[in-house]
Amino acid sequence: MTKVLRCSDVGFECEAVIRAETEEEVLKKAAEHVQSVHNLKEISDEVVEKVRAAIQDE
Numbered sequence: 001m002t003k004v005l006r007c008s009d010v011g012f013e014c015e016a017v018i019r020a021e022t023e024e025e026v027l028k029k030a031a032e033h034v035q036s037v038h039n040l041k042e043i044s045d046e047v048v049e050k051v052r053a054a055i056q057d058e
């Protein structure tokens with residue numbers, strides 16, 4: 001099953017959709033995405049929790 005994260009579900013005005021095989025991969029890709037695209041310097045626990053909660057199965 002594929003895990004999907006819509007960046008907009010995390011609270012960003014962003015059309016990006018991140019897909020990966022596992023939740024850990026999605027979290028990793030999401031962290032890279034928000035750091036490079038949204039200039040977020042630090043991924044706080046709060047952001048991680050938001051991302052985790054927003055991940056859906058596809």
Ligand SMILES: [Zn+2]
Pocket residue numbers: 007008012014015016033034037038
């Ligand atoms: Zn984004």
